[in-house]
Amino acid sequence: MDNKTNDDLRVRRTHKLLYSALLDLMEKQPFENITVKQICDLAMVHRTTFYTHFNDKFDLLSRALRQIADDELNFVDTFISPSEAIKEVFSVATKHKKLFSQLLSEERDSLRNLLRREMGVGIHKHLVKNTSLEENSIDIQIAIEAHIGAVLGVLNWWIENNMPIDKEDIYRKLDILTKLNSRDH
Structure with missing residues (x-):
C-alpha cells in the first residue's frame, strides 16, 4: 500500500x-x-x-450524523417510495434509539435538518414521478414539508413515548398519509 x-x-x-x-x-x-x-x-x-x-x-x-445517514439512510440513491423512506427512518431510529431520543428531545436541529434534507430529495423525486405536481412548484414544496413534518412528528412522539406500538403499525399509519400526498392532484 x-x-x-x-x-x-x-x-x-x-x-x-x-x-x-x-x-x-x-x-x-x-x-x-x-x-x-x-x-x-x-x-x-x-x-x-x-x-x-x-x-x-x-x-x-454533525459528521457522525452524516456518517449514519450515508451508511443507513439511502433515500437519494435507492429511494423507491415515501413509505420505504419511513421504514428506513424508523429502522435507524430503532437501532439508535437513545441517540434519536436525546437529539429529538433536546430539539437539536442537526438531526432534524439532516433527516429533512435526506427525505426531501427522495420525496421530491417520488412526487415529480408519480403526481401531476410541477417540479419546482410551491405545491410540491408544501407536499414535501407536510410529509416530512408528519414523519418527524410521529417519530418524535414514538420515541418519547417509549415506542408504544410496533414499527410495522407506524409504517401502515404513516403510509396512509404518504398516499394522500402521492395522489394525482
Missing part, C-alpha cells in the same frame, strides 16, 4: 473510533455534559489528533 492509502485508512479508523466513542457516551449522558477529553479517552485518541480532524464536539456530532 502506498502512503496515501495508509493515511486514508488511519483517518477513517480515527473518525470511526471518535464517532463510536461519542455515540457510546451519548447512550449514558446528555450531549452537553460530554467533554472532548471523555471522547478522546474512550476512543483512545489524543486530544491533538481530535482537533486535527474536528473543530469541537459539535463538529464531531
Whole structure:
C-alpha cells in the first residue's frame, strides 16, 4: 500500500473510533455534559489528533450524523417510495434509539435538518414521478414539508413515548398519509 492509502485508512479508523466513542457516551449522558477529553479517552485518541480532524464536539456530532445517514439512510440513491423512506427512518431510529431520543428531545436541529434534507430529495423525486405536481412548484414544496413534518412528528412522539406500538403499525399509519400526498392532484 502506498502512503496515501495508509493515511486514508488511519483517518477513517480515527473518525470511526471518535464517532463510536461519542455515540457510546451519548447512550449514558446528555450531549452537553460530554467533554472532548471523555471522547478522546474512550476512543483512545489524543486530544491533538481530535482537533486535527474536528473543530469541537459539535463538529464531531454533525459528521457522525452524516456518517449514519450515508451508511443507513439511502433515500437519494435507492429511494423507491415515501413509505420505504419511513421504514428506513424508523429502522435507524430503532437501532439508535437513545441517540434519536436525546437529539429529538433536546430539539437539536442537526438531526432534524439532516433527516429533512435526506427525505426531501427522495420525496421530491417520488412526487415529480408519480403526481401531476410541477417540479419546482410551491405545491410540491408544501407536499414535501407536510410529509416530512408528519414523519418527524410521529417519530418524535414514538420515541418519547417509549415506542408504544410496533414499527410495522407506524409504517401502515404513516403510509396512509404518504398516499394522500402521492395522489394525482
